[in-house]
Amino acid sequence: MELSQLAVPSVYTLILFLGYPSQWLLMRLEPAPLTKNELIASNVVLVLILITYTKSVFVDPGNIPKDWAGAVGSADEKEQRNREREALGKSRKWCRKCEAAKPPRAHHCKQCKRCIPKMDHHCPWTNNCVSHTTFPHFLRFLFYTTAGLSLLQSFLFTRLHHLWLNRDMPSSLGPPLLLLSHLFVTLLANSLTLFALAILLIRNIWCLAVNTTTIEGWEIQRHRTLLRRARHFGGYLQSPDGQHIRIKKQEFPYDIGIFTNIAQGMGSWNPLSWLNPLAATPALQKGLVFETNGFEDEGTSWPPPDPDRAYRRHAKAVNVDAFTYEDSGLNTEDSVAAFRARQAEDAVRRRRPFIDRLEEKGARDEHRGGDGEGDDYAFGDDASDAEEEEPERSKYGDGEGEEGWRNSEGERLKDFGVDEDVEFYDEQEDEIPLSELIAKRQAALASASAYSYS
Template identity: 75%
Template sequence: MEISQLAVPSVYILILFLGYPSQWLLTRLEPAPLTRNELIASNLILVLILITYTKSVFVDPGTIPKDWTEKHELRGTDEKEERGNGENAAAVKSTRKWCRKCEAAKPSRAHHCKECKRCIPKMDHHCPWTNNCVSHTTFPHFVRFLLYTTGGLSMLQAFLFTRLSHLWSNRDMPYYLGPSLFQLSHLFTVFITNTITLFVLGVLLLRNLWCLAVNTTTIEGWEIERHKTLLRRARQFGGYLESPDGQQVRIKKQEFPYDIGIWSNVVQGMGSANPLSWLNPLAATPSLKSGLRFQTNGFEDEGTMWPPPDPDRAYRRNAKAVNADAFVYENSNLDAEDTVAAFKVRQAEDLMRRRKPYIEQQQDEVVLGEVERDEYECVYGDDASDIEEEEFKKEEKSGDGQKEGEAAWRNSEGERLQDFGVDEDVEFYDEQEDDIPLSELIARRRAASHSYS
């Protein structure tokens, strides 16, 4: 049995431990047992916690329909007409991303989860404590779980603090007039466990409420920080960074496109415009259809993709053809199946080539010329170099002392994409906007021709 399979039972055990034995304890401690109303409130919120956690665990995080691209393209003309007729209609970005593991196109904000083994619409992260992805469909249940759990733990903390305060104020009384050793041990165990859990879930709740208000996911927060880092680096090279094959890629400040206002963000994230539904533990799960296309704020030109261009995502094109020595296998003893396998190995090695780490580029050449401040909005000179050098002292080596390259870039909290459950090899290298296989393009054209005939 994997450790991840023990996470969900462990959380259920923790909920029940903090929920029911604590009620028995609090009815036997001074200054007074729990009142009837307090017991009703405690058990009611405990039921809400169990319902919302169960939904966070068992609701399907969603998958990408195989035919969604055809439907999306057929609606393209109607969508443009709607945007032209509506006064405040926001643009809806098209997508041309391709997942090599799913061998299918995927919409914006979708990512390939290494645990779920598929692309998840509007993936926030893969939560180890629910053993499920927090996504477009599960996010409302997850937020409600955090909200009710934080409220329940706060109420329990208040009950416990009242009893502990009473014990402290009467600490000079004989021990036989106070609680038993078992009750004291139980009290302190529950208090410590509840304090730690409340702190962790409280921070997580605040973070998710912030993400809900600005309509970002945890992964997109990582991408925003990555974009700021690239802007800061490009400032030292005249606004450009090199791709793996030496091409100069311009790094220009780009606004996050999905923040469409607090109210609209919350409505979209919670799947309803009814505030009562936001708190309803039995509220319906948002439809998968609404998680395939998202409104944008229109700050960038239509068709601008998110995340912004990142030179490290580009493949390295060799001057020498990668299959220049492929015919050497004709002189070997490999059969047809082994020959194909060997070719795929060489192909994978070529796709996974990593660019020179940025710190080495910086040592080779530093452009000291100033760049337009209103475009990059950063400081210049030695301060910027010091920031980058300090940053890359943390990034340059992995746990085993080997350089990980730019794919292993970490944000200010030391997190990589793989820490959110994302398949990093697929997401960082294979997510190419225009790298859709020719066979797929031909199939789409045929489908479109049949639909118009």
């Protein structure tokens, strides 16, 4: 049995341990047993915790249909066609494992083995993805658990304070050792759990207010790092195959106002339903296309350009000598093996660390030599950013490429459950099969024509 399969039973055990035995304990400690209202409040919150946790575990995080652009529904036919055109235009990612285009904000989860709509992260404690469909249940679970643990903490501190005030009394007049042991074990477990979940709740409320996921927070930090680097190279960074890519400050597109952000994330415009543990799960269709704030030009995609995600095709076709190359004498099986070997070599070349390429470039053209010109170069919209260049070497493991970059908390994409091999190297439009590109463009043209005649 895998450890991930033990996570959910362990959480249920912890909930029940802090819920019911603690009531038995509090009824037997001075200064007084729990009142009727305190018992009712404790059990109501406990039921809310169990309901919201169960939904966080068992609600499906979403399965993106391959024809997801056509699945974007709307009561108004013209609006639906507009949304389909927008979806098709912004679908620039291709998942080779799902063999389908990804909607905006979707990512391939290595645990769920599929692309998840508006994936936030894969939570090990629910053994489920926090996504467009499960985020409201997950946030309500954090809220009610933090409230319940805070209530229990206040009850425990009242009894602990009473014990402290009477610490000079003979031990025979105090509670037996079993109750004392139970009190301190409960206090320790409750305090640690409350601390961790309170931080997680605050973080998720912040993400909800600004409409970012945990993964997108990582991408925002990554973009800022690239901006700081690019200032030293006139606003450009080099990709593994030598292509110079302009790195320009780009605003996060999905922050559309606090109330709208919350309504979108919680799946309802009714504030009363945000705390309703029995609220309906948001419809999958609403997690396929998202409204943007319009700060960037139309057609600008998120995440921003990343040099190590870019892959330039050779100006000369690699198969120009397809019938005269050195492996022409090989049989079919050996030819495939040789092709796989060339692919592996190409992957190694693409994954070369930024620092290695930087030092190689510095040795070649002495970019950082002499008077150090360009060290404080700022460009474009980022000229006002006064952040100092941070040391990058410590953020990479030995032999890792840019996919090994870590944010300020030391996290990589894989720490959120993302399949890095899929996420980092197969998202460009030039990776989409030609047949899919043709079908996609034909659908966009047909939708545009139908809209123009309507």
